[in-house]
Amino acid sequence: xxxxxxxxxxxxxxxxxxxxxxxxASQSVxxxxxxxxxxxxxxPRLLIYGASTRATGIPARFSGSGSGTEFTLTISSLQSEDxxxxxCQQYSNWPPITFGGGTxxxxx
Amino acid sequence: xxxxQESGPGLVKPSETLSLTCSVSGASIKSTxxxxxxxxxxxxxxxxxxxxxxxSGSPYYNPSFRSRxxxxxxxxxxxxxxTLTSVTAADTAVxxxxxxxxPVVAFFWIDPWGPGTLVTVSS
Numbered sequence: 001x002x003x004x005x006x007x008x009x010x011x012x013x014x015x016x017x018x019x020x021x022x023x024x025a026s027q028s029v030x031x032x033x034x035x036x037x038x039x040x041x042x043x044p045r046l047l048i049y050g051a052s053t054r055a056t057g058i059p060a061r062f063s064g065s066g067s068g069t070e071f072t073l074t075i076s077s078l079q080s081e082d083x084x085x086x087x088c089q090q091y092s093n094w095p096p097i098t099f100g101g102g103t104x105x106x107x108x
Numbered sequence: 109x110x111x112x113q114e115s116g117p118g119l120v121k122p123s124e125t126l127s128l129t130c131s132v133s134g135a136s137i138k139s140t141x142x143x144x145x146x147x148x149x150x151x152x153x154x155x156x157x158x159x160x161x162x163x164s165g166s167p168y169y170n171p172s173f174r175s176r177x178x179x180x181x182x183x184x185x186x187x188x189x190x191t192l193t194s195v196t197a198a199d200t201a202v203x204x205x206x207x208x209x210x211p212v213v214a215f216f217w218i219d220p221w222g223p224g225t226l227v228t229v230s231s
Contacts, residue, residue: 001171032214032215032216034209034217034218036155036218042223043204043221043222043223043224044155044204044218044221045221046209046217046218046219046220049209049210049215049217049219050215055209055219087154087155089155089217089218091214091215091216091217094168094216095157095159095168095169095170095171096157096170096171096172097157097170097216097218098157099154099155099156099157100154101154102154102155
């Protein structure tokens with residue numbers, strides 16, 4: 001099973017600032033990585049697939065990068081609606097599909 | 109627009125069977141190459157993939173659940189279902205139904221998701 005590790009667990013950021021979230025895979029997943037946003041009380045929402053392709057309707061302030069075992073999600077200028085939990089997910093070595101433990105982006 | 113909606117009991121007794129159904133609207137389960145499945149999230153914790161299946165193929169299950177889980181698809185009702193046997197308190201979670209986001213089997217991001225349903229295992 002491919003273990004996904006996200007860091008930090010909690011990221012405190014001021015509105016308008018840049019947020020950088022990390023995701024590490026225990027073995028190479030190539031670029032088979034997705035990112036999701038989950039707001040309180042809601043289902044996860046797909047942000048990024050293929051490590052760097054934004055899903056339909058996702059604002060350009062969200063960007064993904066990386067390949068192999070190291071990945072980054074960057075939010076260029078945090079808006080109020082961006083304060084949420086973010087999960088990475090690999091789909092290279094499955095089953096099982098595996099998720100990271102999440103990074104909570106909170107208001108500083 | 110494709111929409112998914114989970115339904116089923118919100119309370120299940122320990123050792124009994126959890127059964128959930130996902131109703132699909134806006135698309136036919138059998139008209140595409142997509143697969144359909146389930147993800148769960150214990151309260152305050154992260155996401156765990158349970159399994160998925162295509163209407164014409166065999167299911168893929170997370171090995172963590174393999175001995176307890178079964179999925180099925182009812183194309184006549186445009187629904188798919190999950191059963192999880194011998195539940196314990198550790199199975200208390202929000203259960204999401206979802207679709208694989210790509211028709212290509214190798215590309216397994218998840219989109220869209222249903223709103224989720226909380227299932228509590230308690231006597």
